[in-house]
Amino acid sequence: MRQVLIGGMLLTVAACGGGEKAGSDTATAAGAAPAAGAAPTAMAGGSVTGHVKFDGTPPANPTIDMSEEAACKGKYTGPALDPVVMVSNGMLGNVVLYVKTGLPAGQTYPVPSEPVVIDQRGCLYHPRALAIMAGQKLEIKNSDPVLHNIKALPKKNRPFNISQPTEGMTTTRTFTTPEDDVPVECNVHGWMHSNIVVLPHPFFAVSGEDGSFTIKGLPAGTYEIEAHHAKLGTKTMSVTVPADGAATADFTFAATGT
Numbered sequence: 001m002r003q004v005l006i007g008g009m010l011l012t013v014a015a016c017g018g019g020e021k022a023g024s025d026t027a028t029a030a031g032a033a034p035a036a037g038a039a040p041t042a043m044a045g046g047s048v049t050g051h052v053k054f055d056g057t058p059p060a061n062p063t064i065d066m067s068e069e070a071a072c073k074g075k076y077t078g079p080a081l082d083p084v085v086m087v088s089n090g091m092l093g094n095v096v097l098y099v100k101t102g103l104p105a106g107q108t109y110p111v112p113s114e115p116v117v118i119d120q121r122g123c124l125y126h127p128r129a130l131a132i133m134a135g136q137k138l139e140i141k142n143s144d145p146v147l148h149n150i151k152a153l154p155k156k157n158r159p160f161n162i163s164q165p166t167e168g169m170t171t172t173r174t175f176t177t178p179e180d181d182v183p184v185e186c187n188v189h190g191w192m193h194s195n196i197v198v199l200p201h202p203f204f205a206v207s208g209e210d211g212s213f214t215i216k217g218l219p220a221g222t223y224e225i226e227a228h229h230a231k232l233g234t235k236t237m238s239v240t241v242p243a244d245g246a247a248t249a250d251f252t253f254a255a256t257g258t
């Protein structure tokens with residue numbers, strides 16, 4: 001051992017070039033794949049970034065009659081719309097983008113500590129489309145001064161049905177199993193809809209109003225990326241992510257039947 005002074009801190013440094021016992025019988029072979037159920041790996045430095053475009057004239061979104069709920073109706077200057085297809089300047093929002101295939105089998109990843117939030121505001125769900133990792137917290141908020149009743153209708157996960165009668169209420173739920181599309185609706189307001197994709201890993205993003213997205217924390221590799229839209233369907237693309245670098249994946253959707 002020797003001691004060195006760096007930046008005013010006294011550090012003890014192991015001497016190089018000796019002492020390490022080689023060939024311990026507990027060592028694993030270099031490059032061995034992690035066993036199934038191994039501890040989650042740390043997030044890596046690769047990413048997939050891109051835009052989702054929409055070609056042509058987007059389909060009209062359903063008009064909502066909110067006359068029975070004055071507190072919500074008053075928040076809209078014209079008729080409220082269910083923003084299922086959100087196109088702005090030719091870019092498509094509310095698309096869930098995620099790694100479909102290419103991750104090593106059996107590998108597990110840390111569950112993001114921050115919750116995914118779904119807010120009930122103006123008698124609509126914000127956001128209209130979500131992605132979440134199995135085990136990650138889903139924080140359900142009521143920002144309206146009216147009763148909402150959020151109901152999730154999964155096929156593989158346990159359904160839930162939660163009444164939130166007062167403004168400012170929050171409730172937390174989790175999904176335990178990956179599932180392609182969990183519809184969410186409100187028992188009180190039949191026009192309220194959202195869709196949740198539940199994933200086995202944290203490599204997902206949702207396109208913003210400008211169509212942009214970034215999937216972070218990926219190890220180097222070749223992946224199939226799926227773009228999933230609740231109404232317009234799915235598209236896939238293969239990308240190769242460099243170590244600590246970004247791959248680009250641009251998707252284009254069009255109106256169904258065009």
Ligand SMILES: [Cu+2]
Nearest residue numbers: 148186188189
């Ligand atoms: Cu409601």
